[in-house]
């Protein structure tokens with residue numbers, strides 16, 4: 001049965017959910033890898049492996065969603081809660097541009113005290129100051145949150161944010177797109193599977209491209225992992241808006257859910273399966289942030305064609321215990337060591353060129369920055385201009 | 401190595417007990433197609449060991465520390481770490497370790513320590529080895545096949561001194577040089593016998609040029625394929641970490657060395673290392689078997 005499936009996939013056939021499950025459960029790891037690698041080679045015959053230089057900025061850690069797999073958020077009113085000021089964000093952009101970065105990945109908690117005007121003003125201010133910078137911002141649950149707290153439709157939220165400067169949407173918050181799993185992870189309220197898909201559909205129809213992610217290794221069954229991939233594939237058939245798929249394993253440390261992390265072999269098998277199932281998604285990212293540089297590099301043999309982001313800052317995964325760091329020099333070395341050709345890309349996966357550090361001196365980044373220095377509880381000046389909804393938020397404004 | 405006819409020929413050879421030529425090994429070592437190399441190594445490891453993966457819980461203890469405190473009851477091997485300055489200190493460390501170890505084997509020291517002790521005590525190497533052995537030492541922790549000059553003489557001396565079930569290590573050779581080292585290890589085994597295991601991943605990690613994932617899994621696979629006459633290919637669980645060590649099992653390794661013997665993590669939290677280890681072995685499709693320090697399986 002598996003042998004026949006392997007032949008079919010080799011011949012370019014699309015797999016059904018049942019076939020995908022069979023492959024995932026029964027195909028030897030190297031066989032899965034080879035199938036995925038052959039598809040990677042068909043889609044990217046020039047052996048180019050891309051990466052992007054950007055900064056993952058988490059504008060606030062205050063969140064009412066309270067997903068039980070998250071070690072990053074702080075409840076409304078927490079002394080450790082923060083909202084970044086516009087000036088702080090500008091400083092981070094300056095640092096990003098200094099090492100050749102061209103994109104800001106902006107995501108955060110569901111903070112009830114940030115009205116849509118705050119996002120619009122921020123985006124306009126960023127675009128006014130840095131016209132060439134791409135804003136890759138706000139995952140579907142954040143867009144839903146803005147829609148709900150401002151009683152504005154998703155379509156209108158997307159339209160207003162695009163008008164303010166939004167370029168593309170990160171595929172975060174997908175976790176596993178199955179409601180049984182979402183209820184157990186306490187993330188059904190932030191977005192059901194259908195709602196996540198719907199926001200993406202709106203965004204794609206509005207001309208935005210996005211990534212799609214999967215966080216596996218919590219409570220989902222193998223069937224549900226496959227169902228997640230199928231939902232992404234179906235929407236991609238409809239809209240073609242997904243540029244890339246990114247899978248990462250649940251990082252249990254410091255989370256309410258706790259437990260053990262899925263293993264490295266499981267990661268490589270899941271990645272390879274994603275390459276096989278998602279025949280309509282061009283790019284597959286390696287998650288060295290959760291797997292470390294070594295298994296991150298091995299991803300390139302299991303279907304990945306992109307090393308993701310040369311990150312300068314990371315808060316979410318770090319809060320849950322993983323703290324790997326790779327700068328451009330290391331990412332490029334690991335791509336070349338695996339026999340591939342490294343190229344810088346933008347969010348649309350267009351090639352921008354060769355490594356920046358080969359063209360000019362850039363500072364090495366040997367440690368990832370954090371959103372805020374430890375103990376910094378300052379409240380940005382401009383926050384005063386935006387009305388708060390929560391009691392704690394109102395008190396904070398009064399205290400300013 | 402992407403031509404499937406070549407791959408099929410090699411796979412056939414490996415599965416039917418044939419030995420790959422040095423040329424084939426060199427070509428495999430040069431290809432970026434690590435999946436093919438991994439499949440060959442995996443086929444060979446399955447022919448030799450089926451799905452079994454062994455592991456050993458080791459209590460590592462500095463030669464100048466208290467063995468009584470450092471050796472938990474669950475340890476199956478006591479490994480002395482550090483380099484004592486004199487033979488008297490080294491012998492005393494082995495004796496104290498042995499007193500705590502009971503019938504569990506005591507290992508320790510690197511070949512360069514033995515040479516150093518020989519020159520500081522003005523005794524021939526063979527005599528140093530005999531004294532350490534008489535004190536209770538059953539294995540040398542590091543015999544780096546890439547860093548000893550006359551490896552045939554070294555293995556011969558160790559064998560003559562009564563050391564068997566030797567573990568060959570690699571100190572820091574880059575990937576390309578490790579292939580030659582593994583072919584030499586196979587030749588040493590053919591000539592002297594007594595080599596039980598090879599640990600192909602470096603014991604010293606080069607911070608300036610750290611090995612990559614490709615480097616590591618290829619080194620493991622090449623060790624398996626180049627030295628099919630050495631039964632065990634092992635990876636150090638603590639040094640290389642669960643992710644890489646687990647993937648290495650699918651690239652030809654069959655043994656996880658240096659598993660912590662205590663359930664207590666250094667930061668005080670309980671992490672149940674054994675549970676994590678067994679979960680990783682099983683999630684890679686293998687069956688776990690605990691062994692003692694002399695490579696005897698204790699329990700499955």
Ligand code: SF4
Nearest residue numbers: 063065066067070109
């Ligand atoms: S994952 Fe996002 S939405 Fe969920 S609690 Fe964390 S910050 Fe909030």
